[in-house]
Structures are given as C-alpha cells and as structure tokens.
Amino acid sequence: MSTQPGGSTPQPHAPIDKMSPAHMLSIIVGDLLGAGSLIVFANSGPVLAGLLMLVAGLALIILGAAGLGSRMSAVPAMASLNAGIRPDTDSNASYPARLEGQLDPNLTRWMWLFKWLLAIPHYIVLAFLWVAFIVVTVAAGITILFTSHYPPSLFRFNVGVMRWHWRVAFYATGVMGTDNYPPFTLARTGYPATFDVEQPAKLSRWQVLVKSWLFALPHLIIVGLLTGSVWSSTADGGTNGMSLLGLLVFITAVILLFTGVYRMGLFNLIMGINRWMYRTISYTALMSDDYPPFRLDQGPQEPPIRTAVAL
Incomplete structure (x- = not known):
C-alpha cells in the first residue's frame, strides 16, 4: 500500500461506508421542512401547520443522520x-x-x-x-x-x-x-x-x-x-x-x-x-x-x- 507524504498510510475504505442517497435525501427534506416552518411562524401562518412541519423536519433529519452514521465504521x-x-x-x-x-x-x-x-x-x-x-x-x-x-x-x-x-x-x-x-x-x-x-x-x-x-x-x-x-x-x-x-x-x-x-x-x-x-x-x-x-x-x-x- 502506498503512503502519503510524511509517512502516514491511507486507511482502507470499507464497503459499508458508502453513503445512502435515501438518508441524505431525508436530511435535505428535513432541513427544508424546518426552514419552511420558520417561514410559517415568521409570517404568522397557521401554528399547527408550522409545528407539524417542524416536528416532521426534525424527525427526518435525525433519521437521516442516524442512517448515514450507522453505515460508517466506528x-x-x-x-x-x-x-x-x-x-x-x-x-x-x-x-x-x-x-x-x-x-x-x-x-x-x-x-x-x-x-x-x-x-x-x-x-x-x-x-x-x-x-x-x-x-x-x-x-x-x-x-x-x-x-x-x-x-x-x-x-x-x-x-x-x-x-x-x-x-x-x-x-x-x-x-x-x-x-x-x-x-x-x-x-x-x-x-x-x-x-x-x-x-x-x-x-x-x-x-x-x-x-x-x-x-x-x-x-x-x-x-x-x-x-x-x-x-x-x-x-x-x-x-x-x-x-x-x-x-x-x-x-x-x-x-x-x-x-x-x-x-x-x-x-x-x-x-x-x-x-x-x-x-x-x-x-x-x-x-x-x-x-x-x-x-x-x-x-x-x-x-x-x-x-x-x-x-
């Protein structure tokens, strides 16, 4: 295996470390829903709709992050x-x-x-x-x-x-x-x-x-x-x-x-x-x-x- 300048050896890349597009999409959608909820609150929109968007966004972000993290070697x-x-x-x-x-x-x-x-x-x-x-x-x-x-x-x-x-x-x-x-x-x-x-x-x-x-x-x-x-x-x-x-x-x-x-x-x-x-x-x-x-x-x-x- 070749080494980087300075003597460090690159770490092998395990197949399990491949990113999941679905989990990445979950984070993106979650971010957008969270931003949308803030817009609703800022414009005095329906509070219930804003809360639902916020909760859904946070859930998607955490699920997406956990999914990406679970596929990475520790x-x-x-x-x-x-x-x-x-x-x-x-x-x-x-x-x-x-x-x-x-x-x-x-x-x-x-x-x-x-x-x-x-x-x-x-x-x-x-x-x-x-x-x-x-x-x-x-x-x-x-x-x-x-x-x-x-x-x-x-x-x-x-x-x-x-x-x-x-x-x-x-x-x-x-x-x-x-x-x-x-x-x-x-x-x-x-x-x-x-x-x-x-x-x-x-x-x-x-x-x-x-x-x-x-x-x-x-x-x-x-x-x-x-x-x-x-x-x-x-x-x-x-x-x-x-x-x-x-x-x-x-x-x-x-x-x-x-x-x-x-x-x-x-x-x-x-x-x-x-x-x-x-x-x-x-x-x-x-x-x-x-x-x-x-x-x-x-x-x-x-x-x-x-x-x-x-x-």
Whole structure:
C-alpha cells in the first residue's frame, strides 16, 4: 500500500461506508421542512401547520443522520473508560479529536485561484449537513442527559460532517494543502486530510448543561480571535476584515503563486490553528469530556497517541 507524504498510510475504505442517497435525501427534506416552518411562524401562518412541519423536519433529519452514521465504521471507544484505567496526563498526550493533513509537495502555483469555485458543490451539501449537525447535537445532548451515552450512529454522523468539512477546507480556502479534489462522503478515506474523534464509552450527564457555553468559553474566545474577522473601518463608514487564519492562507497563496513553494512554517501554523478550532468544535458538540488543551499543536500530524496507566 502506498503512503502519503510524511509517512502516514491511507486507511482502507470499507464497503459499508458508502453513503445512502435515501438518508441524505431525508436530511435535505428535513432541513427544508424546518426552514419552511420558520417561514410559517415568521409570517404568522397557521401554528399547527408550522409545528407539524417542524416536528416532521426534525424527525427526518435525525433519521437521516442516524442512517448515514450507522453505515460508517466506528472508531473504538476510549480504552481508558472501558478498562478501568486513566489516560496519561502528560502535556504531550493526544486529544481524542485528531486532525491531520499531509501537504502535497507538487502543488500548482495557480490552481488555488479556482478551488473555491470548484468546491461550491461541497459547500451546498455541507450547508444541509451542518444544519443536521446542530439538530443532532441537541438530540444527542438530551440523550446524554438521561443516559450518559452519545448514540453511536449520531456520533459517527457528526464526526463525518466535521471530517467532510475539514477535507474541503484543506483543499480550498482553509489550507490549500492539496490539489486532489475531496470525495463526497462522510467516511474515512485515503484523502491526505483526515479527522477522527474517539467515541467515549460514557459521558458526564451534568456537563452537557454547561460544557458548550460556559466551560468552552475561553477556547471560543481564542478561536474567535484566530479565525474571526479583524475589522477595520472603510471610507464610506462600512467595515471589512479578514481573520488571522484567512490572512495566513492568503499570504501563503501569494507566495505559492510567485515562487511555487508552500512555506512549511506557514503550513505548520495554519494546521495548528485549524487543529485548535476543530478540537473546540468537537468539545462544544459534546463529543468528549476531555477539556481541550491550551496549546497550538503545529505540523501535519497530531502529537503521539496518549498512553494509559493503571489506576
């Protein structure tokens, strides 16, 4: 089997990971029904009709997400929670959410000018998937509150949405680290950009109530500073801006255009910012009770996988 630059080996793509068009259609219809119900409420339409549309839409979204997630291979639950052991607390231990990307050494100088356009079909699909992601996160939170378990099929679906988004970001405007067009799938593939989250065997019930907004607040502020717009006033009184991450990617693109070289220092920093952002998203999406580390883990790969020690 061939390896990607940097020594990582692409994961085999299991037949069971094929996406179901029926389940994807269920999510799309559910999103549209949900949007339709909001229009009904906004225009003082029949309340009963709006409620029926909303309930039907939410049900279709959850059914579609569960169906897509059930067809995906799982990442094994964290052994530390299954075997009565605790993770090593070394600061170099790897976080359960793992984001990696291998830089293509043969990037074309000019293709980045059109990648955002080529990625439009992905953006359209992801718009529907991210709505489903939010609905599934709320449904999973209610389930965790009463059972302390994140439904496996819904967990795999949400990880798949983040994985798909990361591949598109790595290809287009987020990193521009490869010229390989990303696949239309939630599943793991041999694509040079990968993302996974270990599913915990058990989650805290009470943390569901405060994790996404209170505990995560310091990380949300930092991620906002790194990826949010830095605003400036314009002559006509308006504002415009570019995030620090966007600025770094733009500088990288200009250097690539004129020199044909993607600077590794910039690549490592861009990867670190994205890694921090995706860890924060996975935590606020209730996928882990492990608090994200306050560190910028740069480079294409995660720190070494953490070891476990007996209690």
